[in-house]
Amino acid sequence: MHALHPARDQDGAEGGGPARPGPADPKTVLEPAEIGRALTRIAHEILERTDGAADVLLLGIPTRGVPLARRLAERIEQVEGRPVPHGSLDITMYRDDLRLRPARALGRTEVPAEGIDGAIVVIVDDVLYSGRTVRAALDALNDLGRPRAVQLAVLIDRGHRELPVRPDYVGKNLPTSKQEVVRVLLAEVDGQDAVIIGRAAATEQRSGT
Amino acid sequence: MNRHLISAADLSRDDALLILDTADELARMADRPIKKLPTLRGRTVVNLFFEDSTRTRISFEAAAKRLSADVINFSAKGSSVAKGESLKDTALTLEAMGADAVVIRHSASGAAHRLAGWVRGTVVNAGDGAHEHPTQALLDAFTIRRKFGRPVGEGLDGLRVTIVGDVLHSRVARSNVLLLTTLGAEVTLVAPPTLLPVAVGSWPCSVGYDFDAVVPKSDVVMMLRVQQERMKAAYFPSVREYSRRYGLDGTRMAQLPEQAIVMHPGPMNRGVEIAAEVADSPRSTIVEQVANGVSVRMAVLYLLLGGAEAQS
Numbered sequence: 001m002h003a004l005h006p007a008r009d010q011d012g013a014e015g016g017g018p019a020r021p022g023p024a025d026p027k028t029v030l031e032p033a034e035i036g037r038a039l040t041r042i043a044h045e046i047l048e049r050t051d052g053a054a055d056v057l058l059l060g061i062p063t064r065g066v067p068l069a070r071r072l073a074e075r076i077e078q079v080e081g082r083p084v085p086h087g088s089l090d091i092t093m094y095r096d097d098l099r100l101r102p103a104r105a106l107g108r109t110e111v112p113a114e115g116i117d118g119a120i121v122v123i124v125d126d127v128l129y130s131g132r133t134v135r136a137a138l139d140a141l142n143d144l145g146r147p148r149a150v151q152l153a154v155l156i157d158r159g160h161r162e163l164p165v166r167p168d169y170v171g172k173n174l175p176t177s178k179q180e181v182v183r184v185l186l187a188e189v190d191g192q193d194a195v196i197i198g199r200a201a202a203t204e205q206r207s208g209t
Numbered sequence: 210m211n212r213h214l215i216s217a218a219d220l221s222r223d224d225a226l227l228i229l230d231t232a233d234e235l236a237r238m239a240d241r242p243i244k245k246l247p248t249l250r251g252r253t254v255v256n257l258f259f260e261d262s263t264r265t266r267i268s269f270e271a272a273a274k275r276l277s278a279d280v281i282n283f284s285a286k287g288s289s290v291a292k293g294e295s296l297k298d299t300a301l302t303l304e305a306m307g308a309d310a311v312v313i314r315h316s317a318s319g320a321a322h323r324l325a326g327w328v329r330g331t332v333v334n335a336g337d338g339a340h341e342h343p344t345q346a347l348l349d350a351f352t353i354r355r356k357f358g359r360p361v362g363e364g365l366d367g368l369r370v371t372i373v374g375d376v377l378h379s380r381v382a383r384s385n386v387l388l389l390t391t392l393g394a395e396v397t398l399v400a401p402p403t404l405l406p407v408a409v410g411s412w413p414c415s416v417g418y419d420f421d422a423v424v425p426k427s428d429v430v431m432m433l434r435v436q437q438e439r440m441k442a443a444y445f446p447s448v449r450e451y452s453r454r455y456g457l458d459g460t461r462m463a464q465l466p467e468q469a470i471v472m473h474p475g476p477m478n479r480g481v482e483i484a485a486e487v488a489d490s491p492r493s494t495i496v497e498q499v500a501n502g503v504s505v506r507m508a509v510l511y512l513l514l515g516g517a518e519a520q521s
Contacts, residue, residue, distance in 0.1 A: 090234070093248040093511070103516030105227060106234040143243040 026183070026198030030172060035155065035193050038171030039068070042153055043075035045169050050120050055148065057119040058086040061137055062107030067188035068155060069124040085112040089123065089144075094136035111144060121147040122169075126184035128154040131165030156195060158182050212518070213325045213332040214509055217343040217388040222364065225391055229351050230361045231508035236501065238275075248515050249278035255308040257299070257324075258335070259285040259315045264475055264499055265335050265345070269312045272506035278514070281308070296320060297327055304328045310514055313337070331513045339378050339439070345474055346384035348505040350392055352498050353429055356470050366393030371423050373399045374433035374455055374482050377406050378440070381474045382433055386414045399423055401455065403444040420455055424464045431472040432457050432483045448481055458484040462492065470494050 030038070047053050053076050060069030066088040073086040090107035092098075123137050134152060141147060153169035158176040176182060176197065185194045210224045220228070238244055254273040258266050266282070273280045283303070285291065290299060296315070303311060310331040313321050318338030325332040336342040353365055370389050376382045376398050386396050396414035398405065409416055417423050424430070435451065445451045452458075457471065465471075471483075471492045479485045488495060 093246040093515075098248065098515055099517055101517050103512045103514075106231050108234060109237065139247070143245070144241065 026196045028194050029174060029197050030156075030195035032187075032193035035171070035195065038155065039071050040075055042169045042171060043072050043079065046072065046122060046151075046153070047076060047079060049151075049168070053080060053084055053120075055118065055120045056084055056122055057112065057116060057147075058084060058122050058124055058153075059089040059111070059116075059137075059141075060086070060124040061133060062088055062090050063189055064126040064184050064186050065124045067186050068126060068153075069122075070188075072122075072124060072153065085114070085119075087111045089137055089140055091133060091136040091140050094139040096132055096136065109140070109144075116141065116145040116147045118146075118148050120149045120151065122151045122153050124153045126155050126186075127182050128152070128157045128165070128167050128170075129160055129182075131161045131163035134165045135163050155184055156182055210512060212513065213321075213334075214343050214513060215321050215325060215332065215334045216341045217346045217384040217391070220343070220388065220391060222391050222393075225347070225350065225388060226362065226364060228347055228505065228508045228512060229354060231512060232347075232351050232501070232504040233355075233361050235507045235511075236504040239500070239504070245275050245277060247277050248511055249273065249276040252278045252309040252514055253281065253307055254278045254310045254312060254510065254514075255281045255283060255303050255306075256335075257283045257303065257311050257313045257315075259290065259296075259313075259320075260336070262314055262336070264502065265314065265342075268499070268502040269333075269335060269344075269506050269510075271503045272510055275503070276507055276510055276515075278309075278510070281306070296324065300324050300327050304330065310510065333509060333513065336380050338380065339383075340380050341384045342380040342474075343384045343388070344502070344506055344509055345381050346388040347509065348498055348502045349381075349385055349431065349472060349474070350388055351505050352472065352494050352501050353389075353394075353470070355501070356494060356497075357428070357468070364392040364394075365389060368394045368428045369397070369426055370394045370429040370431060371397045371399055371427040372431045372433065373420060373457070375404045375435050375444075376400045376409065376433065377404045377444075378436040379433045383412075385431065386412050390414065394429075397423055397427075399455065401445055401451070421461065421464070424461055425466065427465060428469050429472060430457060430465065430469065431474075432477075434474070434476065435478055435481050452481055456482050456484065457487050459486045459490075462487050462490065465492070472498060475499070 050056050058069040058073050060066035069086045073084040076084045087110040088108050090109045092106050151168040154167050155171040156174050157167055157170045158174045160178055179200055181198050181200045183196045185192055187193050211219050256266055256269055270280050308330050312333045312335045313324055314335040315337050318340035320337045321332055321334035334343055372382050389396050390413040398414055398416045399420050473483055473495050477483055477488055
């Protein structure tokens with residue numbers, strides 16, 4: 001996985017450090033076609049790593065992990081010719097920073113009727129950052145049942161982990177500084193596909209915690 | 210949202226929808242193997258009940274426990290209140306024990322409001338005299354929205370709700386009138402003139418005295434309990450006459466539109482305001498209301514206690 005995607009691939013230099021010069025305006029780092037290719041590759045990697053994805057269940061973390069999980073399921077289905085179960089896993093009630101902000105609206109948890117017991121659950125999210133979302137997702141899974149294995153697929157890994165969390169499938173490694181904001185836009189939610197990197201405005205919420 | 214939930218009037222349409230939408234997600238949890246969330250771990254919720262209650266107290270207790278809060282149940286019987294301790298001293302005692310939220314049921318209107326001025330924690334009104342019972346109104350709104358298949362994010366716009374019976378002694382009626390109109394429903398109160406409050410003209414609803422005239426134009430009929438324990442005078446000639454004019458029996462129910470539902474906040478006086486055949490009919494949502502109560506109260510506790518304290 002990591003051998004295939006060295007920390008700085010073609011756009012790596014643009015990830016920049018804190019001293020990155022230039023205007024604060026956001027910059028597109030992934031175009032729709034690149035997002036599509038990354039997801040196709042991840043779908044194939046899931047197939048390889050799970051021996052044909054027989055017991056795989058893709059669970060997206062709201063908001064943007066959910067359409068990503070659906071797209072991965074579609075791609076696996078195109079290759080294997082059979083449907084792959086997918087759903088959503090809301091982690092709001094398991095966050096470790098609930099007490100730091102006003103209570104927020106809940107997302108939806110939708111797990112196929114067969115449940116998660118014995119399945120290989122692939123957690124799907126848009127951006128992997130501190131790893132705290134993934135920790136919360138593991139807790140949430142624990143309350144739903146006992147999967148055989150849990151794997152993690154993310155479209156963007158932007159680094160700066162605060163917990164021992166490692167992705168199994170990465171669309172793109174995007175070295176960033178902590179001052180930057182990575183936003184994944186998806187057609188299902190935002191009307192277009194793009195990955196954008198920009199400077200954080202003082203009030204702007206961090207993406208992909 | 211405010212830090213406390215004292216009155217349904219405190220809730221804007223957006224607040225109310227946030228509570229209902231949150232409850233909707235929480236209701237999905239009811240069929241999971243583990244019906245518990247870690248969200249309020251380490252928080253203490255005190256159920257301070259100065260009046261008898263079955264469903265409300267148990268509902269709040271279940272809601273708090275499903276969110277992993279510690280629950281302390283307090284009832285006036287067997288406590289120092291029986292020795293004459295005042296509400297304020299009781300409240301300060303609870304505060305000293307570290308209560309993050311106090312759920313209060315009291316026979317005096319305004320008790321929850323007074324309490325909110327004395328304690329640092331969150332106060333949730335679980336019924337104060339004949340004043341308000343906002344979580345009951347929320348669970349009724351939630352039940353109506355589900356029954357009419359309105360999706361998450363939508364209100365009750367255009368639905369006609371008729372609330373029938375002892376409005377004068379009912380905290381449920383006032384909270385429902387306020388909340389349901391906030392959510393866009395058209396509310397009509399039907400009651401004998403003696404059982405309507407003096408100021409009912411200022412409420413955002415219409416008032417009628419002829420139940421039969423309103424029945425065919427109701428999507429929801431909410432029957433109120435005749436609160437004989439609060440009646441210190443004769444408000445109607447006889448129970449039979451009340452029942453004939455303002456009770457819901459099978460004949461009246463047959464006049465309802467096809468999709469209409471029948472609600473009752475409980476406890477019911479079968480044979481007085483509602484006939485047994487109506488209470489047990491498929492139109493009746495009475496059992497569902499109780500189940501929804503837990504989800505709605507979980508949503509209220511989560512939204513009031515789950516996040517950072519709102520900056521006032």
